[in-house]
Amino acid sequence: MTISANHTAPDTARNTGPDNALTEAVKKFGITVEDYMLPARHQIQMVDPEGRLKPEGEQGTQPGHEYPVPGDKELLEAYEQLVVGRRVNDQNSALVRQGRMAVYPSSHGQEACQVAAALCLGDGDWMFPTYRDAVAVMTRGVDPVQVMTIFRGDWHGGYDPLQYKVGIQSTPLTTQLLHAVGVAHAAKLRGEDTVVLAMCGDGATSEGDFHEALNFAAVFHLPVIFFVQNNKYAISVPLAHQSAAPSLAHKAVGYGMAGERVDGNDVVALLAVLDRAVALCRDGSGPLLVEANTYRMQAHTNADDDTRYRESAEVAEWRAKDPVNRMRTYLTGRGILDDDGEARIRAKAEAVAAQLREGLGEDVPVDPQELFRHVFAVQTPQLKEQSAFLADELARDAASDSDSKEAGK
Amino acid sequence: MSPTITTSSEANGNVSAATARAAASAAASADAAGPQPVTMAKALNTALADAMHADSSVLVFGEDVGLLGGVFRITDGLTATFGEQRCFDTPLAESGIVGMAVGMAINGMRPVIEMQFDAFAYPAFEQIVSHVAKMHNRTRGAVKLPLVIRIPYGGGIGGVEHHCDSSEAYYAHTAGLKVYTPATVADGYRMLREAIDSDDPVVFMEPKKMYWTKDSVDLGELRRLHEEGTTAGEGSEGRAAVARPGTDATLIAYGPSVPTALAAAEAAALEGRSLEVIDVRTIVPFDDETVAASVRKTGRAVVIAEAHGFASVSSEIVARVQERCFHHLAAPIRRVTGFDVPYPAPKLEKYYLPGVDRILDAVDDLQWED
Numbered sequence A: 001m002t003i004s005a006n007h008t009a010p011d012t013a014r015n016t017g018p019d020n021a022l023t024e025a026v027k028k029f030g031i032t033v034e035d036y037m038l039p040a041r042h043q044i045q046m047v048d049p050e051g052r053l054k055p056e057g058e059q060g061t062q063p064g065h066e067y068p069v070p071g072d073k074e075l076l077e078a079y080e081q082l083v084v085g086r087r088v089n090d091q092n093s094a095l096v097r098q099g100r101m102a103v104y105p106s107s108h109g110q111e112a113c114q115v116a117a118a119l120c121l122g123d124g125d126w127m128f129p130t131y132r133d134a135v136a137v138m139t140r141g142v143d144p145v146q147v148m149t150i151f152r153g154d155w156h157g158g159y160d161p162l163q164y165k166v167g168i169q170s171t172p173l174t175t176q177l178l179h180a181v182g183v184a185h186a187a188k189l190r191g192e193d194t195v196v197l198a199m200c201g202d203g204a205t206s207e208g209d210f211h212e213a214l215n216f217a218a219v220f221h222l223p224v225i226f227f228v229q230n231n232k233y234a235i236s237v238p239l240a241h242q243s244a245a246p247s248l249a250h251k252a253v254g255y256g257m258a259g260e261r262v263d264g265n266d267v268v269a270l271l272a273v274l275d276r277a278v279a280l281c282r283d284g285s286g287p288l289l290v291e292a293n294t295y296r297m298q299a300h301t302n303a304d305d306d307t308r309y310r311e312s313a314e315v316a317e318w319r320a321k322d323p324v325n326r327m328r329t330y331l332t333g334r335g336i337l338d339d340d341g342e343a344r345i346r347a348k349a350e351a352v353a354a355q356l357r358e359g360l361g362e363d364v365p366v367d368p369q370e371l372f373r374h375v376f377a378v379q380t381p382q383l384k385e386q387s388a389f390l391a392d393e394l395a396r397d398a399a400s401d402s403d404s405k406e407a408g409k
Numbered sequence B: 001m002s003p004t005i006t007t008s009s010e011a012n013g014n015v016s017a018a019t020a021r022a023a024a025s026a027a028a029s030a031d032a033a034g035p036q037p038v039t040m041a042k043a044l045n046t047a048l049a050d051a052m053h054a055d056s057s058v059l060v061f062g063e064d065v066g067l068l069g070g071v072f073r074i075t076d077g078l079t080a081t082f083g084e085q086r087c088f089d090t091p092l093a094e095s096g097i098v099g100m101a102v103g104m105a106i107n108g109m110r111p112v113i114e115m116q117f118d119a120f121a122y123p124a125f126e127q128i129v130s131h132v133a134k135m136h137n138r139t140r141g142a143v144k145l146p147l148v149i150r151i152p153y154g155g156g157i158g159g160v161e162h163h164c165d166s167s168e169a170y171y172a173h174t175a176g177l178k179v180y181t182p183a184t185v186a187d188g189y190r191m192l193r194e195a196i197d198s199d200d201p202v203v204f205m206e207p208k209k210m211y212w213t214k215d216s217v218d219l220g221e222l223r224r225l226h227e228e229g230t231t232a233g234e235g236s237e238g239r240a241a242v243a244r245p246g247t248d249a250t251l252i253a254y255g256p257s258v259p260t261a262l263a264a265a266e267a268a269a270l271e272g273r274s275l276e277v278i279d280v281r282t283i284v285p286f287d288d289e290t291v292a293a294s295v296r297k298t299g300r301a302v303v304i305a306e307a308h309g310f311a312s313v314s315s316e317i318v319a320r321v322q323e324r325c326f327h328h329l330a331a332p333i334r335r336v337t338g339f340d341v342p343y344p345a346p347k348l349e350k351y352y353l354p355g356v357d358r359i360l361d362a363v364d365d366l367q368w369e370d
Ligand SMILES: Cc1ncc(C[n+]2csc(CCOP(=O)(O)OP(=O)(O)O)c2C)c(N)n1
Pocket: A132, A171, A172, A173, A200, A201, A202, A203, A204, A205, A231, A233, A234, A235, A296, A300
């Protein structure tokens, strides 16, 4: 099997054959390119649902698909973020019920994916999240209240993507994957070693932009990790209606990139796989596709009724695979986490929840003129006119309000 | 050459204007030949090359734009001059081209991308409407998208299905996009350079039947004016041009309809009627002032466009003129547009396209007897 040349390198003639970074990587592992690109025969799982570290031979690894267990410090940090993430998910759902937020697509049950997606990246790297990935965005360091602005309803996005190197949470499915490709391409052209992690769900892999993004990333050899959270449903539609592929990770090979499957409720395995994906991308062996096998424990959003399309027994089965409990058991068993540590982490999670209650508890005054302010970098005369029209209308309303108050005295 | 690519000097990145200026003046000294017969295609090609010289963050990509130089040759020679990193072919995927350009613009580049034909831009519609148009607003101005989407549009070339659409209304209707369409060779150069310099996304609609139109133009002088910033503050954006002065009625046209309007005005002059022709130049933002001033002066107007008339740019222009000039109008504003049918097969296009006779008939209908 040959891999095409780097089409963008000016000093590389077209179709010169398989001597590129990916082939080098494959040589290093002593396997065929095909075996490198195809996901390992089993998903990677390091800690089982009971919180026990699996024996090395049973983790799903195989030659070219080997993953060292991440260090204790990284694992403890991941656990802290898991607990915070769970608390944030549940706090936000409560705020929706209280009418403080318009909608919240919760990642309850998927926190291991959320946390690992953020922790695997370096400061100079980029992340392109979806509507469901608020916890990943927060874990990346964005202020929690700013993250929730989009759901509170006073603006479409609450943080500066350039400051945090996080795209605005994207709703049109998989459109953001192409933006990730563009960010990575620009960085590569400037010789920067930026890695970009692009997120989407299982159902979204049916969208055209998913295909176009993977193909572009592979053709231009870009450092992008496509991270698919397979939570089994797209609103009500199960995965079998989206794809007949052996797994979503298998889609990688069709584009000429490596794919891997990982237990999406095992943050240890997720970090191991994503850390290596980042390292591979950083030295030019990207892109990669990582499929995380997880489950959406709650309805699609508060507006959805999941009892119409799935059995409660199925949900219960997945409750037993909970990512937070599993990690607690594992870390406690290993002596990395004790009661004091647990108490400190709980307190931190409560502090973030309080911050959300406080930040979202009050309405931020909206400025009607903001409707016009950001449409263009250079304002058009038509918008200036419309902005003046609204200002005048509001001034007249205010004047007639105060008139009627006067009259009522 | 092995180009160093840096971040855009204007948006989402660090300033590297000094190097840009130096490169620009090097390019500027290249030719100083005075006015020459130049095609629209050559003017656009020169604008791209000059912009790439001036700013290393300007990138050109699309389908067949590399080695081939584009199916209309607008990107001819750019890969040879600037290397495969700065002008390159992408896989055939229009949404991919636009979506990748969005990401590149977020990360400090100024992509200028080519859609091969008007109707083949439709797969990119979601990226254009949901992201290109909205990114600046969604991020409260934190993220600028300085990108240009070049679209050859319109008919009159005997093209088969899907090669002749006038798709400007889709873009003009979308808040957050600027829509430019040059109708002269000099404007081809000027407006493309302004579009590339703009910090707003610009849909740059190129009248494809005019690619081979020649005017006598001094490209060196246009380059000098642009790069000295002489035109700054009085650029083409939001500025319609009086393409031909007149006193009796106003013909309002843009892109491929401008030469048709000029021909009609020429014919009308022989019959003793003086028609003023306005070239809209930028559909968004629209120059209400110039258009309204002309109609107030003449009291009569005909709007001419190739696109279907229903829910179109031409209907928008009629509405705007009517709102501003009602008391100056001697007759209802007339339109000469394409019929509300899919763009016809080559042997039928002459019945569809606005022509001189149909324009003159419309002018005759402007209640001259009162
Ligand atoms: C282009 C597009 N089509 C439809 C929708 C409506 N929609 C929002 S989420 C969703 C399901 C997506 O499922 P999946 O990709 O599995 O992600 P999950 O919600 O499970 O995280 C749909 C259909 C959309 N946002 N964008």
